[in-house]
Amino acid sequence: MRFDILTIFPGFFQGPLDYGILKRAQTTGQVEVHTHDLRGFTHDRHRTVDDRPFGGGEGMVLKAEPIWDAFESLGMTAKPQRDPTRETVILLSAQGRPFTQALAHDLAQKDRVVILCGRYEGIDERINDLLCDQEISIGDYVLSGGELAAAVVIDAVVRLLPGALGNPDSARFESFGADEVADTPGTADGPPRSTHGSGGLLDYPHYTRPAEFRGIPIPEALMSGNHDVIRRWRRRMSLEKTLRNRPDLLEKAALTKEDEKILRQLRDERNPDSPIKDKA
Numbered sequence: 001m002r003f004d005i006l007t008i009f010p011g012f013f014q015g016p017l018d019y020g021i022l023k024r025a026q027t028t029g030q031v032e033v034h035t036h037d038l039r040g041f042t043h044d045r046h047r048t049v050d051d052r053p054f055g056g057g058e059g060m061v062l063k064a065e066p067i068w069d070a071f072e073s074l075g076m077t078a079k080p081q082r083d084p085t086r087e088t089v090i091l092l093s094a095q096g097r098p099f100t101q102a103l104a105h106d107l108a109q110k111d112r113v114v115i116l117c118g119r120y121e122g123i124d125e126r127i128n129d130l131l132c133d134q135e136i137s138i139g140d141y142v143l144s145g146g147e148l149a150a151a152v153v154i155d156a157v158v159r160l161l162p163g164a165l166g167n168p169d170s171a172r173f174e175s176f177g178a179d180e181v182a183d184t185p186g187t188a189d190g191p192p193r194s195t196h197g198s199g200g201l202l203d204y205p206h207y208t209r210p211a212e213f214r215g216i217p218i219p220e221a222l223m224s225g226n227h228d229v230i231r232r233w234r235r236r237m238s239l240e241k242t243l244r245n246r247p248d249l250l251e252k253a254a255l256t257k258e259d260e261k262i263l264r265q266l267r268d269e270r271n272p273d274s275p276i277k278d279k280a
């Protein structure tokens with residue numbers, strides 16, 4: 001898989017992409033990341049990439065020409081002929097649609113992803129119309145540039161590529177995982193997985209040695225050695241955490257009858273003395 005990043009700060013990416021899974025994927029040749037300096041596609045003495053906005057107002061806007069020329073240098077297919085199953089061009093923007101795990105899975109299927117990083121007030125909108133297939137935001141806040149967002153997108157996508165993670169199940173059984181849950185959670189045979197498919201919920205809490213830290217023992221269920229008890233405890237914790245931090249996810253989650261029952265219990269327990277406390 002190949003990423004091309006168009007940016008005025010190519011040096012930014014020395015670091016964020018050079019560790020762990022991302023580094024390994026590049027070393028093994030599974031992933032190539034190419035950065036392209038937009039200033040290299042300017043034709044004036046000052047290597048100008050920005051200009052004042054038409055209509056007035058504050059800030060500067062990234063000019064269309066350097067981005068167009070940088071894009072042309074990539075040899076990418078023009079937008080109308082592009083095969084969307086293989087290639088995509090992304091504009092990073094606070095006005096984009098939210099970046100989600102589902103979108104990361106979709107991008108992980110492509111051979112080539114081109115990412116445009118805005119700066120200042122953003123880029124000339126004609127570039128969005130002419131070149132970009134999708135406009136993506138990594139959250140409801142405004143960054144000073146698209147570079148951090150590009151690193152976030154690339155990280156989330158690369159770890160989903162086949163073989164990128166040491167244990168491929170790690171990407172299936174984690175927060176937002178879309179894997180279907182068993183009809184009767186906790187009854188499947190075999191050792192407990194890290195979970196049994198989050199079904200769109202948040203992951204449950206994890207613990208490692210020592211079994212007691214600062215007077216706090218790990219939850220008893222995890223010491224039980226009983227796979228069924230462990231699965232049920234993990235599912236309950238996932239439901240609890242999702243209810244507490246992201247109740248919106250419950251609307252689309254794949255919930256079993258048992259999950260619904262646990263949720264009813266958890267909601268009933270939500271009183272000032274309940275162990276489930278809102279952090280907000």
Ligand code: SAM
Nearest residue numbers: 092093094118121122137138142143145146149
């Ligand atoms: N004027 C823009 C607005 O109000 O939506 C904000 C521009 S921002 C200061 C500069 C650049 O940072 C954007 O062009 C975009 O590339 C990037 N950026 C800012 N927030 C982002 C977000 N939430 N997700 C992705 N990229 C973002």
